[in-house]
Amino acid sequence: MANAAAESEESGATVVTMVIESRSPHETKSWGRRLASLLEGGELLGLIGDLGAGKTCFIKGLARGLSLREEDILSPTFTMIQEHHGRFPLYHIDLYRLEEATLDDLGLREYLFSEGVAAVEWFECLRGGAEMEYLAVRISYAGANIRRIEFSAADSRHAQIISKLKRRFA
Amino acid sequence: MLILGIESSCDDAAAAVLETTAPGIADIRSSTVANQDDIHRAYGGIVPELASRSHVVTIGPVIERALDAAGCRLVDIEGIAVTRGPGLVGSLLVGLMFAKGLAQASGVALVGVNHIEGHLLAPLLENRIAMPYLALVVSGGHTALFAVEDFGRYRRIGRTRDDAAGEAFDKVAKLMGLGYPGGRAIDEMSRRGNRKRVRIPRAHVRGAPMDFSFSGVKTAVATLLASEDGRAERPEDLAASFQEAVVDMLVKPAIAAARELGADTIALTGGVAANSRLRDRLAEAAAADGRRLVAPALKYCTDNAAMIALAGGYRLIRGERDPLSIDAEANLAL
Numbered sequence: 001m002a003n004a005a006a007e008s009e010e011s012g013a014t015v016v017t018m019v020i021e022s023r024s025p026h027e028t029k030s031w032g033r034r035l036a037s038l039l040e041g042g043e044l045l046g047l048i049g050d051l052g053a054g055k056t057c058f059i060k061g062l063a064r065g066l067s068l069r070e071e072d073i074l075s076p077t078f079t080m081i082q083e084h085h086g087r088f089p090l091y092h093i094d095l096y097r098l099e100e101a102t103l104d105d106l107g108l109r110e111y112l113f114s115e116g117v118a119a120v121e122w123f124e125c126l127r128g129g130a131e132m133e134y135l136a137v138r139i140s141y142a143g144a145n146i147r148r149i150e151f152s153a154a155d156s157r158h159a160q161i162i163s164k165l166k167r168r169f170a
Numbered sequence: 171m172l173i174l175g176i177e178s179s180c181d182d183a184a185a186a187v188l189e190t191t192a193p194g195i196a197d198i199r200s201s202t203v204a205n206q207d208d209i210h211r212a213y214g215g216i217v218p219e220l221a222s223r224s225h226v227v228t229i230g231p232v233i234e235r236a237l238d239a240a241g242c243r244l245v246d247i248e249g250i251a252v253t254r255g256p257g258l259v260g261s262l263l264v265g266l267m268f269a270k271g272l273a274q275a276s277g278v279a280l281v282g283v284n285h286i287e288g289h290l291l292a293p294l295l296e297n298r299i300a301m302p303y304l305a306l307v308v309s310g311g312h313t314a315l316f317a318v319e320d321f322g323r324y325r326r327i328g329r330t331r332d333d334a335a336g337e338a339f340d341k342v343a344k345l346m347g348l349g350y351p352g353g354r355a356i357d358e359m360s361r362r363g364n365r366k367r368v369r370i371p372r373a374h375v376r377g378a379p380m381d382f383s384f385s386g387v388k389t390a391v392a393t394l395l396a397s398e399d400g401r402a403e404r405p406e407d408l409a410a411s412f413q414e415a416v417v418d419m420l421v422k423p424a425i426a427a428a429r430e431l432g433a434d435t436i437a438l439t440g441g442v443a444a445n446s447r448l449r450d451r452l453a454e455a456a457a458a459d460g461r462r463l464v465a466p467a468l469k470y471c472t473d474n475a476a477m478i479a480l481a482g483g484y485r486l487i488r489g490e491r492d493p494l495s496i497d498a499e500a501n502l503a504l
Contacts, residue, residue: 051388052388052389054389056332057385071331074330074332075332075333075337075385078311078334079500079501080258083501141396
């Protein structure tokens with residue numbers, strides 16, 4: 001694991017991945033909280049997963065880890081962007097209704113490259129998103145209450161966070 | 171006082187002319203809406219850029235139509251009420267800027283209105299209701315219970331912890347391949363379905379009996395549709411069972427809140443108030459509890475400018491006005 005992190009620092013192109021299985025919404029939230037404990041501000045999290053996979057659920061946990069109240073995290077589908085101010089700003093963004101978004105929609109650039117943490121649901125709807133430096137959180141169904149959560153990143157900064165997540169919690 | 175209301179917070183651009191004599195007492199002279207469903211249907215959702223561009227084109231004609239229908243001209247207008255949030259910033263700005271321009275040119279007072287306050291007061295457009303009353307606001311973006319204690323005094327006593335009820339309708343409709351907007355399709359399909367056929371678990375927020383959670387029902391339908399058994403169900407039965415679950419989860423907290431508040435009237439407002447099953451069930455439950463349900467006509471439940479004129483009207487007749495520097499706020503709090 002330490003090797004994987006080191007490798008990515010040198011080449012900057014190695015993808016670091018970690019896969020876990022969550023057996024409840026509670027567990028999905030725990031992983032959000034764990035990830036939050038490793039964030040320093042300025043990270044971009046791209047959440048990818050079908051309707052009902054647990055993206056907002058994960059972000060509720062993430063919010064708790066940033067000293068925010070879980071109940072203040074609502075689905076941002078309608079408002080598209082919700083700002084919260086905890087340990088640092090959390091920009092909770094939802095591109096569901098956009099089908100295909102560009103960085104200029106909704107002034108996204110401002111949120112995605114900020115001092116805070118940007119957590120973007122339906123990240124796959126962002127045109128050019130895949131080429132950006134971000135930490136992908138892919139959540140998929142693996143049974144009625146079971147979800148497969150895959151963390152991955154290709155840039156060294158986000159890859160290091162995943163390496164730490166593995167070391168501390170895997 | 172003759173008031174022009176302007177609303178453009180989401181995908182509808184609307185204008186209305188109201189004659190108001192006292193807070194909450196108004197004669198609706200006209201109310202017009204330019205709806206963008208056709209534009210957005212092609213995309214399966216709202217596209218902010220399209221919404222604001224379309225508003226730019228329609229806002230002027232919509233206002234003209236409202237003035238024409240009211241039989242008056244711009245010079246007759248004595249105050250302007252415009253939505254300044256919450257909503258999509260690009261959309262809000264179109265209405266707000268237009269309103270500011272009109273106010274500047276004509277010299278009449280302008281007030282910025284919170285869209286939710288508009289929904290809370292909408293039941294007063296056609297009814298006399300004693301305050302306090304309980305308002306259940308259910309739309310694509312909001313699901314909340316408010317105590318309407320007085321004009322300008324609202325207390326939220328319950329809200330959704332995750333998805334809005336209308337959002338659950340739209341997302342489930344999308345999962346079922348019913349298109350956008352999906353609420354109406356589910357309502358219609360449900361009439362031919364068996365409400366008890368498919369088991370959909372009702373969610374309760376522990377320790378908060380007046381809060382809502384709709385994320386679970388959406389997930390339940392998604393999980394069901396991912397299974398062989400689920401796909402074997404008739405879509406009509408699935409729609410009816412899902413709808414019944416959502417209605418159950420709305421009715422119970424609403425009645426509990428009305429009891430706690432001691433409110434004789436429950437007002438149902440917001441786009442989901444168009445749902446026929448919700449109207450019927452809530453009316454029955456209210457009557458059984460010795461209360462009455464007031465649900466505005468559908469055109470005043472969905473986004474409209476008459477409610478904005480009413481919500482701005484009580485401030486305008488008191489002589490209040492906002493500076494022309496007011497800004498649109500996507501997450502404006504009530």
